[in-house]
Amino acid sequence: MVLTLYKLDASPPVRSVYMVIEALKIRDVEYVDVNLLEGSHLKEEFLKMNPQHTIPLLKDDDFLIWDSHAISGYLISVYGADDSLYPNEPKKRALIDQRLHFDSGILFPALRGVAVIIFFNLLCLGQDELIIFRGEKEIRPENLAKIKSAYDFTEKILSSDWIAGDEFSLADICCVTSISTLNEMVPIDGSLYPKLASWLDRSSQLPIYKKANEPGLLQFREIFKNKTS
Numbered sequence: 001m002v003l004t005l006y007k008l009d010a011s012p013p014v015r016s017v018y019m020v021i022e023a024l025k026i027r028d029v030e031y032v033d034v035n036l037l038e039g040s041h042l043k044e045e046f047l048k049m050n051p052q053h054t055i056p057l058l059k060d061d062d063f064l065i066w067d068s069h070a071i072s073g074y075l076i077s078v079y080g081a082d083d084s085l086y087p088n089e090p091k092k093r094a095l096i097d098q099r100l101h102f103d104s105g106i107l108f109p110a111l112r113g114v115a116v117i118i119f120f121n122l123l124c125l126g127q128d129e130l131i132i133f134r135g136e137k138e139i140r141p142e143n144l145a146k147i148k149s150a151y152d153f154t155e156k157i158l159s160s161d162w163i164a165g166d167e168f169s170l171a172d173i174c175c176v177t178s179i180s181t182l183n184e185m186v187p188i189d190g191s192l193y194p195k196l197a198s199w200l201d202r203s204s205q206l207p208i209y210k211k212a213n214e215p216g217l218l219q220f221r222e223i224f225k226n227k228t229s
């Protein structure tokens with residue numbers, strides 16, 4: 001069975017899947033770069049596989065699945081030696097699912113709102129809908145407010161060492177790739193957000209973070225620095 005992951009290292013949801021692959025020690029994966037800045041995701045060949053034109057996209061033989069959270073759940077079900085990353089126990093799982101939806105609904109949109117305006121000149125929202133940006137260099141006030149609100153929520157959510165309780169889980173993986181990227185745009189002030197700052201610090205010490213999140217995060221840092229200077 002050959003797994004193919006369509007990816008770009010700087011992308012936070014792609015890095016979540018990298019962290020899951022690393023945690024599960026899956027070795028047999030082919031990686032295919034999709035250059036979003038050059039519009040490769042809008043080509044017919046890619047749209048046939050993912051009409052939503054997003055990465056990460058996983059191909060497992062003839063099975064196609066996109067969205068980092070769905071891909072991660074799939075990989076854990078198929079390759080996980082146990083359920084420790086994504087427990088089956090209903091309450092533990094519900095709490096993790098809530099954090100995954102928090103990532104999809106609050107954290108990632110907060111960073112996407114900034115990234116599309118700064119990184120892209122053109123954004124395709126649907127078949128006939130295009131938005132043109134001028135490659136702005138500063139974070140708009142309304143987007144800054146969304147990032148601060150995302151930090152506020154996360155600070156309140158964090159009541160243990162990890163984001164969904166006492167154990168490290170898939171929730172930490174998906175939230176840390178988004179939050180470490182937001183931290184590149186708007187550095188987290190530890191005096192305002194002490195729990196958030198120490199959770200990020202704790203997560204960043206993990207070998208899977210260093211191996212699977214850090215390299216792409218450094219690429220993101222460079223792109224963001226170049227685009228905003």
Ligand SMILES: N[C@@H](CCC(=O)N[C@@H](CS)C(=O)NCC(=O)O)C(=O)O
Nearest residue numbers: 011012013053054055056067068069
């Ligand atoms: N919720 C999705 C978000 C995926 C997403 O929006 N990825 C961005 C890159 S970070 C993308 O592919 N953008 C291109 C587009 O939306 O056209 C996930 O977790 O996979």
